[in-house]
Amino acid sequence: MISLGIIGTSGITEQFIKAIDETETFSLTNVYSRTETKAQKFLDDINKSDIQIDTDMDKFFQRNFDTVYIASPNALHFPEAKKAIENNKNVIVEKPSTSTVREFSILDELAHSKGVYLFEAARHIHEPIFKKIQEVVSKHQKDITGATFSYMKYSSRYDAYLAGQNPNIFTTKFSGGALYDLGVYTVYDAVVLFGQPERVQYTPEIIESGIDGSGSLTLKYSDFDVNIIIGKTKNSYMSSEIYFGKDTLILDNGGDINHLDWADDNRNITDIPTVKSSNPMDAEAKVFAKIITENDKETYENLLKYARIVNKVLEQARTSAGLVFDADEEK
Ligand SMILES: NC(=O)c1ccc[n+]([C@@H]2O[C@H](COP(=O)([O-])OP(=O)(O)OC[C@H]3O[C@@H](n4cnc5c(N)ncnc54)[C@H](OP(=O)(O)O)[C@@H]3O)[C@@H](O)[C@H]2O)c1
Structure with a gap:
């Protein structure tokens, strides 16, 4: 080990x-x-x-x-x-x-x-359920007409913020906010499934501490848009969806994915069987350990390529909305 x-x-x-x-x-x-x-x-x-x-x-x-x-x-x-x-x-x-x-x-x-x-620990892209999504998207690649990813969860630390405390994740000092927290998962969804977007626009709801409590992000690809809804100050129960013309792949969530369905034009909804580990970090632990042990540079460079693009998209989104972190000052 x-x-x-x-x-x-x-x-x-x-x-x-x-x-x-x-x-x-x-x-x-x-x-x-x-x-x-x-x-x-x-x-x-x-x-x-x-x-x-x-x-x-x-x-x-x-x-x-x-x-x-x-x-x-x-x-x-x-x-x-x-x-x-x-x-x-x-x-x-x-x-x-x-x-x-x-x-x-x-x-x-x-x-x-x-x-x-x-390694950037983007746990969900390593899970078997995400591999299933990749399989479906790759099979219907030419029919993709867009996607909506949603991940909005009232933070366990928001009450402390409202009570006048300063939890790290709600500060610009610690690079907090919805985009740099739950948003990371949804940007990974788009980047792994569709590649690097051509343009990025973020519309945040900025709270008093200066970070984005929630927001909506649009990633423009050459043939379609990906719309993303993220937040740490409210709860959403919306599904996420990937569109293939008349058919739709439905994910129960954009970052904590537990269930997949396929819906056709007549609203026939079929469950897509998948495997889900009780600990969503199992899969990444296995992937990282295998890369290290086998010195698997090809898989590694591929993960790093995703991480580079995700970091770029996050910064482009933040810049598009005028969100500033203390870390922006060169040290
Ligand atoms: N992959 C996932 O599912 C997932 C889920 C939750 C969070 N995360 C990520 O995990 C990271 C930590 O999140 P968190 O919510 O656990 O953060 P946190 O509670 O604010 O801090 C995590 C740890 O960092 C240390 N720390 C706290 N404040 C510090 C400070 N002012 N200066 C130096 N060290 C400090 C503390 O350890 P000590 O007191 O022992 O020093 C604390 O246990 C974030 O990057 C977050 O995005 C990932």
Whole structure:
């Protein structure tokens, strides 16, 4: 198994650890946290012992583990991933991997020059259900007439924001907002299924902290449009859809996809059988570990190509709406 260090001790890291245990792909050996107490509590909660804890990031990266999983607030991904690569670690970084295209290009170049892997953890594109969507889209490629992707979920941290607190994901300091959170999944949908759009336009509903609480995004392709609805300040139960003239592929959600249907012109709706793991991070853990173990450069470069385009689309969308992050100031 590949030895793994982690940065971030919240629920998503716990879920990733469950995934690596279930898939027997990586083995947790090192934890970085800002406080020893928090790291120890995290390890107690997940029933792990004999794991090395560091509260000094430089010391952490000098340890002898192979790959780091970074699940810190978005704006910290770049400096932490950069430090990891400089210390010859492979990097699995939560989405969005960076706040700007400039940051992404630096990591991309550095990872290649150091000969380590850089993975953006866009979990859903690795799941069997997404592979099924790719299969259907590829079979009906010439009939595609557009798509609508929706992912809008009232954030568990929005109440704290409304109460006057400053949760990281609702700040420009940490590159928060709907687009750079749930929006990442839906942009991945479009980029993996249809490639790079020709034009991008984002219309956000900006909240007082300066980030987009919700918004609608249009990606223009040569023959069709993809419309995206995202949000962290309300709940939507809308399906997502991919159009093939009179026929429609229906996804129950744009980022957390659990069910697929095919609808024809007469409203006959047929269920498309698919497989869904109870932990949506299992599939990415397996893919990343296989690439590292087999040194599978072809699959890797393909994933990196998606990540480059997604990061570009996110920045184009943000720029089109005048949304500014602290990370935009060159450091
Ligand atoms: N793939 C998915 O399904 C999924 C789901 C949720 C989130 N995510 C991604 O995971 C990342 C983390 O999201 P989250 O909601 O867990 O973030 P978060 O709770 O704000 O922070 C995550 C961790 O980062 C550290 N941290 C928090 N504030 C910090 C600060 N001011 N300075 C330095 N470190 C800080 C904390 O660890 P310590 O206290 O131990 O240092 C915390 O456990 C984001 O990039 C998000 O997009 C992905």
